[in-house]
Amino acid sequence: MRDAEEARTQPLGPQDEEEPTSGGTGYFIKGFGFQPTYCLQNMAVSKVPSYQERRQEKQKIDKEMSQLKTGIAGLCRPCPWDWTLFQRNCYFFSQSKRNWADSVIACQDMGAQLVVIKSVEEQNFLQLNAKNKGPTWMGLSDLKKEGVWQWVDGSHLWFSLSNNWLPGEPNNDGDEDCAEFRGDGWNDGKCRVEKFWICKEPAASCSSP
Template identity: 60%
Template sequence: MSICTTDRNKHLCSLGSEVPSSQEHDQKKQHILQKLDQLKAELDHLCRPCPWDWTLFQGNCYFFSTFQKNWMESAAACKDMGAQLVVIKSNEEQSFLQRTSKKKIDFWMGLSDAKEEGQWLWVDGSPLQWRKYWSAGEPNNHDNEDCAVISNHGWNDFSCLAVSFWICKKPVLPCSK
């Protein structure tokens, strides 16, 4: 005898019919998981010129570190990410970096005179072309400072053994169609 035949149980039976069986539940769960896998695959194929935690500016990707290392360790960290410590090539790039570092935090850049005092070279081997971004009185080589940092107030020479945040730079990734 069915419990749904009595008037008293009809309400319970109608509620019970709305509750999916465990088989229906498993089918719905499987369908949702398949849709999720499809969405993940589509996201993986989206073209992003820069990795998710990098910033795009004028055809290059910039990574602003969230922890500190010395200059050599920072250069190695950039290399491990397929990049290099930032080499500043234009006034626009300098302005972008200063705006981005507006919290008065110093960031290592790829500039050093470690090979020969006073001969500032970028990590790509190119010489420093202009000196207008040095802070007043810098570079001063106080206590053998051979590596450069950028902040919102200009450039400064620091000891390469000091720890600071750093900025990596690499070209945008090409999108494959």
């Protein structure tokens, strides 16, 4: 009995030392068979793309981007960005305010003109949009001759549009020589006062050559 106890308390000898096993996932202690394991069999190793594969992928993306840009460039826009199309004309509704003369120049700088109204339908469209913004300059004035209203393109005010003046207007109250959209009609205002403004230019043709 004592011999058995001594055998259990005796330190491990060289033949009993733990050593890693070659086929298992752990240690094998000689004489005891204890075998906790570490296994690499189920570990996934991700593949790193080669230089050639990365280069081919980049060329594919570049080609697709080039085709996309070509397609966008081929699309026809009748009006520039931030302009509104209505009956074959483009309109720019300003977000800032200028006096009447500076509004004329601002439109010219964009290759357009301060809006000239040619039809009742156009008037209704512009009046509605201007009403939502507030007092807005149009390209109409009697600066050249008092009481003779003329558009910036040199044409005179048509009689059919003259009924758009608000009641009692134009009254030239305090030297008012420039026309504006105000509420539901037109008003003559002081040209030096800053207001919103509207530019107009013909829409681009998108017909096939």
